[in-house]
Amino acid sequence: MGQQVVNGLFLGSIYALFALGYTLVFGVLDILNLAHAAVFMLASFVALVLVSDLHLHVLVALPCTMAFAGLLGLLLERVAFRPLRSRSDSNIAGLISSLAAATVLEAVALEVFGPNVARFPLGTLPAEDAAQQLHLLGALVSRLQITIIGVAVILFLALTFLVQRTRLGREVRAVAESPRAARVLGVNVDRAIAASFFISSALGGAAGVLYGLAFNSISPDMGRSVELKGLAVIIVGGMGSMPGAVLAGFALGLTEVFVVAHLGGSWRDAISFAGLFLILVLRPHGLLGAISPREA
Amino acid sequence: MRPSGLAILAFATLVAVGPARATDSTVKIGACLSLTGPAALYGTQQKAGILAAIDEVNRGGGLPGVKLEAVIEDDGSTKEQGIAVYQRLIGRDRVSAIIGPTLSNTATAVDPLAQAARVPVVAISNTAPRGITDIGNYIFRVSLTEGQVIPAALKRAQARLHFGTAGVLYGNDDAFTQAGFGVMKGALEAMGVRIVGTQTFAKPDRDYNAQLTALIALKPDILVVSALVENAAGIVTQARQLGWQGPILGGNGFNSAALVRNAGPAAEGVLVGTSWNRASPDPANQAFLKLMAARGVEPDQFCAQAYTGVLVVARAIAGSGGKGGREDIRAGLSKVKDLDTPLGRFSFLENRDGSHEPALQEVRDGRFQIAP
Numbered sequence: 001m002g003q004q005v006v007n008g009l010f011l012g013s014i015y016a017l018f019a020l021g022y023t024l025v026f027g028v029l030d031i032l033n034l035a036h037a038a039v040f041m042l043a044s045f046v047a048l049v050l051v052s053d054l055h056l057h058v059l060v061a062l063p064c065t066m067a068f069a070g071l072l073g074l075l076l077e078r079v080a081f082r083p084l085r086s087r088s089d090s091n092i093a094g095l096i097s098s099l100a101a102a103t104v105l106e107a108v109a110l111e112v113f114g115p116n117v118a119r120f121p122l123g124t125l126p127a128e129d130a131a132q133q134l135h136l137l138g139a140l141v142s143r144l145q146i147t148i149i150g151v152a153v154i155l156f157l158a159l160t161f162l163v164q165r166t167r168l169g170r171e172v173r174a175v176a177e178s179p180r181a182a183r184v185l186g187v188n189v190d191r192a193i194a195a196s197f198f199i200s201s202a203l204g205g206a207a208g209v210l211y212g213l214a215f216n217s218i219s220p221d222m223g224r225s226v227e228l229k230g231l232a233v234i235i236v237g238g239m240g241s242m243p244g245a246v247l248a249g250f251a252l253g254l255t256e257v258f259v260v261a262h263l264g265g266s267w268r269d270a271i272s273f274a275g276l277f278l279i280l281v282l283r284p285h286g287l288l289g290a291i292s293p294r295e296a
Numbered sequence: 297m298r299p300s301g302l303a304i305l306a307f308a309t310l311v312a313v314g315p316a317r318a319t320d321s322t323v324k325i326g327a328c329l330s331l332t333g334p335a336a337l338y339g340t341q342q343k344a345g346i347l348a349a350i351d352e353v354n355r356g357g358g359l360p361g362v363k364l365e366a367v368i369e370d371d372g373s374t375k376e377q378g379i380a381v382y383q384r385l386i387g388r389d390r391v392s393a394i395i396g397p398t399l400s401n402t403a404t405a406v407d408p409l410a411q412a413a414r415v416p417v418v419a420i421s422n423t424a425p426r427g428i429t430d431i432g433n434y435i436f437r438v439s440l441t442e443g444q445v446i447p448a449a450l451k452r453a454q455a456r457l458h459f460g461t462a463g464v465l466y467g468n469d470d471a472f473t474q475a476g477f478g479v480m481k482g483a484l485e486a487m488g489v490r491i492v493g494t495q496t497f498a499k500p501d502r503d504y505n506a507q508l509t510a511l512i513a514l515k516p517d518i519l520v521v522s523a524l525v526e527n528a529a530g531i532v533t534q535a536r537q538l539g540w541q542g543p544i545l546g547g548n549g550f551n552s553a554a555l556v557r558n559a560g561p562a563a564e565g566v567l568v569g570t571s572w573n574r575a576s577p578d579p580a581n582q583a584f585l586k587l588m589a590a591r592g593v594e595p596d597q598f599c600a601q602a603y604t605g606v607l608v609v610a611r612a613i614a615g616s617g618g619k620g621g622r623e624d625i626r627a628g629l630s631k632v633k634d635l636d637t638p639l640g641r642f643s644f645l646e647n648r649d650g651s652h653e654p655a656l657q658e659v660r661d662g663r664f665q666i667a668p
Contacts, residue, residue, distance in 0.1 A: 003509045003538070004506060004509050004510070007503075007506050010505070011503055011505075122561075140537075211502075215502035216530070216533065217530060222502075225500055225502065260510070261495075261510035262510075264496055265498060265507060266498075
């Protein structure tokens with residue numbers, strides 16, 4: 001039981017981190033950035049290159065990779081979103097254009113890194129046997145798990161601080177509320193949107209690195225395993241709600257683990273998505289979704 | 297680059313002094329192997345085994361009056377290229393028999409072509425229980441199926457470890473791993489081992505912590521896993537991270553050097569059945585090891601099976617009085633019995649599947665070693 005809770009929190013922290021970036025862009029732009037999963041995947045590969053070819057420590061490679069992912073986010077915003085923003089149907093156009101960007105990025109990864117599963121070299125994280133692991137209420141917690149959950153929590157807190165307490169965060173929130181009003185009040189809307197793409201992609205990149213480390217398996221199609229789940233998490237959490245995404249991320253991780261353990265692996269996605277459906281029916285705005293969806 | 301005069305001279309001398317018997321009839325043996333693509337690791341070993349065996353048969357005079365000639369082609373690990381290769385071997389090269397293809401998946405697509413053209417095929421690495429030899433009476437196979445290897449491996453493991461309960465984990469979205477699970481379940485029940493828990497996963501999964509935690513909580517004596525090698529490395533690593541120190545026995549998907557490479561120290565102690573007992577003291581096996589060492593090849597199971605495939609064809613030609621036509625070889629193959637090979641004493645069963653004694657291997661010091 002205790003061990004399964006640890007497993008669930010471990011998995012949930014990665015889902016939550018991935019979904020945070022997803023929901024941030026949605027909150028600001030009302031656009032689903034489907035290229036988020038591709039950024040997740042590419043970041044994982046970049047971290048792999050930094051660690052195995054440049055021999056950087058993982059905890060050094062992580063911020064470097066996040067910076068790379070952030071810049072990739074800026075590029076995406078510039079190429080795939082900004083040119084469409086002034087159009088009347090920019091939501092659907094943006095969705096399609098992000099899908100195109102995702103496909104292009106996946107093809108690039110396939111060409112550069114090949115279709116095979118790549119792995120961090122052995123010893124990227126210090127080897128440890130069961131005796132060295134932390135025993136917590138009958139559960140074994142490895143340093144890897146502590147590191148991953150720890151990094152995720154630090155990033156949640158940093159993001160919360162950034163959004164709630166800084167000038168940039170206020171600008172981003174103002175744009176999320178109403179781009180026109182924000183512009184009237186002297187906010188540089190383009191800059192705020194670009195910033196939210198940077199932050200969103202950096203978080204997605206961090207999730208990719210942590211996922212790659214957690215399961216030591218990196219491949220050009222790895223984004224697909226989190227793409228739909230990330231979407232489910234932000235819907236359940238309430239579109240655009242950051243605490244909602246964190247809460248729902250952990251909830252999904254725990255649900256999956258307990259479904260697998262008690263009903264079997266085949267039921268995992270069926271039950272998780274049935275839960276999503278139920279929440280949509282009972283709480284159309286998600287768990288913590290306070291703002292009503294804007295009328296189309 | 298033009299060949300130098302010296303090289304031509306050397307070649308001419310070689311041809312002149314070679315064991316040229318004017319009366320020799322040449323029998324062409326085609327081989328369809330995965331020399332590029334994802335299965336290239338297997339195909340390369342197979343090519344080495346086939347070439348060594350053909351040289352050995354020709355030199356050793358096992359077939360008086362007959363000279364074997366290999367026509368080896370690459371199927372690129374794909375069905376499509378495999379079909380083209382089969383068409384060339386059957387139509388253009390007019391081979392007497394085909395060895396291969398490397399992958400079961402390819403075999404299901406290409407072997408019907410050979411069956412229709414009445415060309416005998418000797419499969420050397422296809423292990424899918426169904427869909428290979430039941431294509432027709434021209435398709436034979438040297439490689440043992442999962443249904444033959446897994447029960448033998450479990451029995452040997454139990455003789456050593458005396459386990460009474462087992463936890464089973466298998467991939468339920470893949471025909472190969474699902475079939476492996478069926479075999480494991482049947483074998484465990486037949487041995488009187490109680491299955492305390494069964495868990496499943498899917499090929500794209502990377503996280504097996506939930507399944508493993510649930511199984512480990514039931515305190516089985518052994519974990520039995522049917523998975524492809526990609527999943528296998530993750531399962532073994534995560535089981536060890538969760539504190540599982542007991543034995544893990546895998547299906548044929550574990551039978552790859554990639555398992556040890558990817559799982560590292562976590563793979564130590566993993567048990568896998570194998571068709572080839574590298575440590576067997578049989579003279580046929582010792583001779584094979586010496587031959588491959590002389591050729592600078594470190595042989596694996598695929599090499600030994602490919603080598604055996606050629607021996608089997610040679611025996612079939614001998615059995616039909618030295619005639620190397622397609623029908624002669626087919627008739628000869630069905631009579632192969634108690635042939636001494638690196639795999640042990642080899643016979644074909646009624647259904648054209650091969651039969652010999654499998655072995656159990658264990659990962660020790662970072663590589664597969666035959667378990668005593």
